[in-house]
Amino acid sequence: MADNFLYFCLFCSFVVLTQSAPEEALVTQLPGFSGTFPSKHYSGYVNVDQNHGKNMFYYFVESERNPSEDALVLWLNGGPGCSSFDGFVYEHGPFNFEAAKANESLPQLHLNPYSWSKVSNIIYLDSPVGVGFSYSKNKSDYETGDVQTAIDTHAFLLKWFELYSEFLPNPFFIAGESYAGVYVPTLSSEVVKGIVAQKKPIPNFKGYLVGNGVADDEFDGNALVPFAHGMGLISDELYEEVNSECKGNFYILLSETCESKLEKVEKNIKDLNIYDILEPCYHAPETLENTDIKIRLPSSFRKLGETNRPLAVRTRMFGRAWPLRAPVRDGIVPTWPQLLDAESVPCTDDTVATQWLNDPAVRKAIHAEEETAIGKWELCTDKILYDHDAGSMIVYHKNLTSGGYRALIYSGDHDMCVPFTGSQAWTRSIGYEIVDEWRPWMSNGQVAGYLQGYANNLTFLTIKGAGHTVPEYKPEEALDFYSRFLAGKAI
Ligand SMILES: *[C@@H]1O[C@H](CO)[C@@H](O)[C@H](O)[C@H]1NC(C)=O
Ligand SMILES: *[C@@H]1O[C@H](CO)[C@@H](O)[C@H](O)[C@H]1NC(C)=O
Ligand SMILES: *[C@@H]1O[C@H](CO)[C@@H](O)[C@H](O)[C@H]1NC(C)=O
Numbered sequence: 001m002a003d004n005f006l007y008f009c010l011f012c013s014f015v016v017l018t019q020s021a022p023e024e025a026l027v028t029q030l031p032g033f034s035g036t037f038p039s040k041h042y043s044g045y046v047n048v049d050q051n052h053g054k055n056m057f058y059y060f061v062e063s064e065r066n067p068s069e070d071a072l073v074l075w076l077n078g079g080p081g082c083s084s085f086d087g088f089v090y091e092h093g094p095f096n097f098e099a100a101k102a103n104e105s106l107p108q109l110h111l112n113p114y115s116w117s118k119v120s121n122i123i124y125l126d127s128p129v130g131v132g133f134s135y136s137k138n139k140s141d142y143e144t145g146d147v148q149t150a151i152d153t154h155a156f157l158l159k160w161f162e163l164y165s166e167f168l169p170n171p172f173f174i175a176g177e178s179y180a181g182v183y184v185p186t187l188s189s190e191v192v193k194g195i196v197a198q199k200k201p202i203p204n205f206k207g208y209l210v211g212n213g214v215a216d217d218e219f220d221g222n223a224l225v226p227f228a229h230g231m232g233l234i235s236d237e238l239y240e241e242v243n244s245e246c247k248g249n250f251y252i253l254l255s256e257t258c259e260s261k262l263e264k265v266e267k268n269i270k271d272l273n274i275y276d277i278l279e280p281c282y283h284a285p286e287t288l289e290n291t292d293i294k295i296r297l298p299s300s301f302r303k304l305g306e307t308n309r310p311l312a313v314r315t316r317m318f319g320r321a322w323p324l325r326a327p328v329r330d331g332i333v334p335t336w337p338q339l340l341d342a343e344s345v346p347c348t349d350d351t352v353a354t355q356w357l358n359d360p361a362v363r364k365a366i367h368a369e370e371e372t373a374i375g376k377w378e379l380c381t382d383k384i385l386y387d388h389d390a391g392s393m394i395v396y397h398k399n400l401t402s403g404g405y406r407a408l409i410y411s412g413d414h415d416m417c418v419p420f421t422g423s424q425a426w427t428r429s430i431g432y433e434i435v436d437e438w439r440p441w442m443s444n445g446q447v448a449g450y451l452q453g454y455a456n457n458l459t460f461l462t463i464k465g466a467g468h469t470v471p472e473y474k475p476e477e478a479l480d481f482y483s484r485f486l487a488g489k490a491i
């Protein structure tokens with residue numbers, strides 16, 4: 001509609017500014033919240049493939065500051081298989097969710113003073129289809145991978161920008177966490193290809209952010225042992241032994257002795273909360289009863305991961321150890337529920353999100369399909385079968401940063417799932433000149449972490465004391481580095 005209007009009215013874009021966003025997507029109230037929205041919220045589906053009925057769900061929060069000038073950010077959680085409502089509910093969304101009391105049927109929503117919508121327009125997208133509220137009418141779409149996912153999310157973006165064309169001039173960034181360490185650079189690369197080909201609409205793409213993201217099997221695979229040693233989780237003796245037996249290579253296991261030393265490492269760390277070694281591990285009632293972890297993967301699926309490497313590292317991955325000793329490798333990446341005979345992600349309490357997002361009134365309010373049509377909302381689903389088919393992300397990062405796009409690679413430094421040691425090593429390995437030498441960065445008058453700035457606007461940054469999902473642990477510090485990065489300021 002806006003496009004047609006623009007066609008006839010080249011000089012009155014101010015009218016388009018107020019009329020473009022689809023009215024039917026406006027969220028007018030949310031169960032559990034009794035206040036006034038600080039900005040406009042929209043949500044709904046974008047169809048990316050008519051024939052297949054492939055529908056991607058987004059929730060869009062306008063900036064609470066200046067929607068027409070502030071950056072626009074697409075946010076993606078990882079998994080693969082995890083919904084971006086993880087970010088919305090637990091990390092940097094506009095609300096803090098308070099668990100329902102005994103006399104209440106729903107969690108209570110309070111405004112989040114550190115919401116990323118304080119300084120940016122932000123789209124939370126459930127991707128690929130099969131995840132969160134996104135779905136396809138053709139179930140064959142649930143078998144997917146990196147390449148297809150990037151193509152679909154790019155198709156989503158182009159359609160989204162058609163609907164919300166007033167946001168085309170805003171500086172645009174892509175951000176995500178964990179396995180979105182793959183989604184973000186692969187999608188950014190699709191976006192850049194589209195820009196080069198002048199494929200309309202053309203977003204004002206500026207750069208990207210990755211938090212505790214997977215990037216490269218070798219760097220990520222070698223990250224855990226130095227992390228465990230540096231954090232005081234293993235002894236000096238064991239560190240020396242494992243290094244000499246494995247020759248500093250914990251990625252491809254070369255010998256039985258190396259293997260047995262790594263088992264000792266694992267024994268020391270396996271009961272920690274891998275998402276934040278300082279936090280207790282939450283045990284859901286059902287997992288307490290079932291301490292014997294079994295595997296729910298069908299045997300045909302398990303075969304897909306087989307390898308010719310000297311030791312059967314891949315099969316070992318389907319045990320308690322993943323992802324402690326088996327980072328994301330080429331091939332099928334099992335989702336948490338597929339890996340463990342458990343409904344939920346280990347150590348993680350997702351009750352509030354699960355309760356709120358499955359409430360029929362909430363689903364209605366946010367224009368999500370009913371449970372009878374697409375099933376229950378789950379934090380991380382086992383509906384999809386996902387192939388890591390894009391290889392190492394390092395070449396993507398090189399291409400994007402040398403093409404003038406800004407990149408912030410940040411790590412909560414107490415995360416053991418994707419430890420900062422891997423991100424630190426691969427960013428350094430790119431070999432760019434250091435332009436801002438390792439230094440503390442400040443938030444609220446305190447050291448909030450450390451950073452190293454490289455040429456081509458590549459920055460590696462840690463957040464002191466944060467786990468895997470940085471804004472969940474350090475909301476104020478996270479909003480600080482986020483807003484400085486978007487503004488192009490020194491952090
Ligand atoms: C539930 O009980 C608490 C006190 O225990 C009270 O403050 C609150 O208003 C009650 N909520 C409802 C919905 O009745
Ligand atoms: C689903 O998609 C696949 C691949 O395009 C196609 O072969 C199949 O016929 C489709 N199934 C249905 C029910 O449309
Ligand atoms: C990186 O850039 C080179 C040269 O422009 C290109 O051939 C290659 O396909 C790009 N790779 C990726 C992963 O974008």
Ligand SMILES: *[C@@H]1O[C@H](CO)[C@@H](O)[C@H](O)[C@H]1NC(C)=O
Nearest residue numbers: 403404405406455456457488
């Ligand atoms: C780095 O980013 C700034 C701010 O966006 C920009 O002005 C500058 O040209 C970029 N530098 C490089 C080398 O891309």
